[in-house]
Amino acid sequence: MSHSLFTLTILFFTLSSFVTSHSPSSLSSSSSSFSYSQPQPSSSSPLISEWQSAHATYYAASDPRDAVGGACGYGDLIKVGYGQATVGLSEVLYERGQICGACFEVRCVDDLKWCIPGTSIIVTATNFCAPNYGFTSEGGGHCNPPNKHFVLPIEVFEKIAIWKAGNMPVQYRRINCRREGGIRFTVTGSGIFISVLISNVAGHGDLIAVKVKGSRTGWLPMGRNWGQNWHVNALLQNQPLSFEITSSDGKTVTSYNVAPKDWSFGQTFEGKQFDT
Structure with missing residues (x-):
């Protein structure tokens, strides 16, 4: 070269x-x-x-x-x-x-x-x-x-x-991708701005929709910020977080209470994985 x-x-x-x-x-x-x-x-x-x-x-x-x-x-x-x-x-x-x-x-x-x-x-x-x-x-x-x-x-x-x-x-x-372990959610942001990097996704690997839920909220759709970083404006502190993700083939995986009530920004949590 x-x-x-x-x-x-x-x-x-x-x-x-x-x-x-x-x-x-x-x-x-x-x-x-x-x-x-x-x-x-x-x-x-x-x-x-x-x-x-x-x-x-x-x-x-x-x-x-x-x-x-x-x-x-x-x-x-x-x-x-x-x-x-x-x-x-x-x-x-x-x-x-x-x-x-x-x-x-x-x-x-x-x-x-x-x-x-x-x-x-x-x-x-x-x-x-x-x-x-x-x-x-x-x-x-x-x-x-x-x-x-x-x-x-x-x-x-x-x-x-x-x-x-x-x-x-x-x-x-x-x-299809085959991964070890579950899907990973890295939570960053500040105040009511919540950003989540989603990685280690098996199956089709790419995502078309993400939702987040606190113990005091319903399911909140997240927007794609860039790549596989997704964001929402919501007050979610001091409540466990659940995630619902949908891959490009239309399959959905829901991981309940992935982050505990005392989660903090900068932490990574592991949820369920797509079957492969």
Whole structure:
């Protein structure tokens, strides 16, 4: 991969964290080391779409501790359990953030020189690869519409292709996600503004609706703030919180009294999980 292409890839991609995975018991742990932890598809999953054509490039972070962020709002991916097996998507695939949390299987095709035969990777959508209209979609604007483009950490890219391949033809398909443990709800905000980051979602992985309920309220619809951050203006302190979430396939999971009465901002709670 040429130096100029690598530089362009960095400019197009809002970096997210590509770090080690964790078990549900280590929600507050941290690490600066890199390891590859690939999520697994559900063997009973009904969601396996047809293979479609796209392209993929890669990026390499100089220091994983400097690569915390991402357009889906997950922040430090070690704390939400996604590890390095993550991907930034071009505008056509990103769906204004609704796709965040979904899983894709990606394989290298049509290049006997650079592809690693018989391999594929499974990655979670955690970021957005922004268009760069200073270039045409064929001449460097890899993430410009109508291109379907994946930006991968180099450690993941090298599972399916030699790094020198550069802008690599690939095929991809949506699959169900299988996660360890329950769905996680990280509550932040201040006063009556409540924001909840929802992560570790199995099944389709992406959400279309979220509701919250206190012991003294009915079910309150939450709005999508950005990515998988959802918000509501309500006085919910000093009452246990329940959540109802709906994924893109229309399935709903309700977790009652996930947060105790004495919950506080900045805490993460674990609820029920979608069957896979």
